[in-house]
Amino acid sequence: MKRNYLAGAVLLLFATAASSADQGANAAAVPGTAKARNACLDEVAKITGMARNTLSVIEVLTSEAGIGVNIQVPGAQAPWSCLADANGKVQGASYTGSEGKL
Secondary structure, eight states, X not given: OHHHHHHHHHHHHHHHTGGGBOOGGGGGGSXXXXXXXXXXXXXXXXXXXXXXXXXXXXXXXXXTTEEEEEEEOTTOSSOEEEEEOTTOOEEEEEEOSOGGGO
């Protein structure tokens, strides 16, 4: 149940923050995105057992609820979704695809 709640919260964050997409050179312009990005990379690396340097950040989205980071993991059919705050505290990370592909 917690996983479904987190996935729903992250999807809601991404849907409401679509206009705040924060990619590439603009990432440094929004306070806290670097900390959130790094914390999410660490969290997804820990969960998946993959080396952090093999992961790729696809997108960083900001909103009042937090900072959402989409991360591509090598071999995964879909990205991972992570939600963190501007201080780098991860609220959760989950795979967005079918768990049958994990």
